[in-house]
Amino acid sequence: MERPRIGIFKYSCCAGCQFQLIYFQEHLLETFGAVDIVYGRMETSAGSEEGPFDVVLIEGAITESKQADQLKAVRGRSKYLVPIGSCAVNGGIPAIKNLTPELEVEQRVYSRIEPIHSVRAHPADEYVRVDAYLRGCPVGETDLIELVTALLLGTRPRMIDYCVCVECKRRGNTCILVAEGAPCMGPVTNAGCGALCPSNHRSCYACWGPMPGANAPALARKFEAMGMPPDEIVRRFTEFGCPTLEFRKGAELYE
Amino acid sequence: MVEPFAPGILSKEALDARLDALLKEYEIVAPVNRRGQAHFSKIIEISEIEWGYSSSVIPPSKVIYQAEQLLMRFVNQDGSYLVVEQHPPSRQRILLGVHPCDIHGILVLERTLVGRWQDSWYAGERKRSLIIGLNCQNPGPDCFCSSFGTGPFYAPWMGQGPPEGCDLFMTELMSGYLIETFTEAGRRLLEGSELTKPTDSDLVEKDERHKKTLDQFTKHLNTDGLDALLNRHLEHPVWERVGEDRCLSCTNCTMVCPTCYCYDIVDRAQLDLKTILRWRRWDSCQDQHFAEVHFGNFRPSRKARLRQFVCHKLSYWMEQYGCYGCVGCGRCIHWCPTGIDLTEIAAEIRREEIRL
Incomplete structure (x- = not known):
């Protein structure tokens, strides 16, 4: 694809994924100036959200109806639409609130709730069809490079969709879940980080969200057998990716 | 000397x-x-x-x-x-x-x-x-x-x-x-x-x-006719039960297995598109995409994938190579987060056959 026209839309999130893109974009533009950022509030002051776009990247969870409206409209103006980062891919951190009634969440955060029009946190694919997922918290560089190069080469990107254990074992690590009883979420979490936390002797906390088809109930029962209290098990499966079917199945056993 | x-x-x-x-x-x-x-x-x-x-x-x-x-x-x-x-x-x-x-x-x-x-x-x-x-x-x-x-x-x-x-x-x-x-x-x-x-x-x-x-050995596996035994029980309930209740499809068993050879080939283009690197990496039959082909996956369930691992080591290997694919190192048992034990699976199937 010659100089793909890219739009970047940000919803509820920390904007860390766009920062990741900006570091990346500098590298990208200097190297071969291959893409046009047509719209992206953090990247360019010019541009319009009207498109049309070759690729739209969605950052953040949908937590307002007007965000959902814009997302649906943008889908029609873009050839490809890709959620980037855990919030857009599976609800991420904003979806922690999904376990508490919305009004209570609003009252806890804001002194005046009249201007607040929030709804549950949803990933982008609950509203529109998406063409790929760029997972990560922030978005992973391997997948990002794969997506960009596939786009430029006209090939189908091969995104990482196995669990953290695969990367952990390829690095030759000792399994801390087995050897030390650490509450590692690696077996149910999508890889791409290079098993960053387990390689540094820390439990994976599932920031990339679930591996598709993960067997969360089996891991939740393992945590229970290790003596983890039920509320802690629920937290492990709702901290990231609370709305996902995979993690729901783990959490609901102990709610 | x-x-x-x-x-x-x-x-x-x-x-x-x-x-x-x-x-x-x-x-x-x-x-x-x-x-x-x-x-x-x-x-x-x-x-x-x-x-x-x-x-x-x-x-x-x-x-x-x-x-x-x-x-x-x-x-x-x-x-x-x-x-x-x-x-x-x-x-x-x-x-x-x-x-x-x-x-x-x-x-x-x-x-x-x-x-x-x-x-x-x-x-x-x-x-x-x-x-x-x-x-x-x-x-x-x-x-x-x-x-x-x-x-x-x-x-x-x-x-x-x-x-x-x-x-x-x-x-x-x-x-x-x-x-x-x-x-x-x-x-x-x-x-x-x-x-x-x-x-x-x-x-x-x-x-x-x-x-x-x-x-000092506390774990034993009866290898007598083991390959044929497993082949007769490919629909035994143990596969479904262990596969669904315990198997995480985390691939730890295959990654630490000394005889698992499966790999994946990945091409990674560099951003300037001037160089593309072709890597070979360990792959695993426990990964849900492993047996995916055009329009489907012939081992879509955890049951089927777990059975593939255990039966490949203890049964199919014999037909392929004339030996067992398992050397009894015990790593797949030791490093399974949920303690799945292929010797227990084999023993359960054998007990069933003796009862019949």
């Missing part, structure tokens, strides 16, 4: 001195304790070696068959791509302290990788590796090599064994190490070391240690 290929005894001090000298010449990869677990790692000092280890996390066969191997680079030159093959380094290295089960693991793995079809990358890594075996005197709770005859002490198995799989072989005794030499390369490693002829009491001690080690 004893005859070159006759067994000899080397004192602990003399062995250390010899290894110290070899370390100047060779890269030595040996079991090293990292946070309580043995890992085959490149050593800097002889004192790092954990001689009495039970089992390493990653088997030595997978030090040779690497997790990620760069196969080739495609380099864009004026619009067309030039293929540049990557080859393993030629520097000789020593894999030291490899237990009999793991030597058999290497031999079983090689029936695939350098059998009818030669994998040049594996062959290159293998060719540069000298192997020094070590009889195991510390089996872990998940070890069951004695059930296959692949350990804990070396004995020929399926017509194979250390003479094919290693250059030197050692047994720790009171008086030092009993050293058996199997190849010319192995003999050269010992050049300059004074070996003494083993006494009768050394040989008696070796047998006693062997018996004592055998008594």
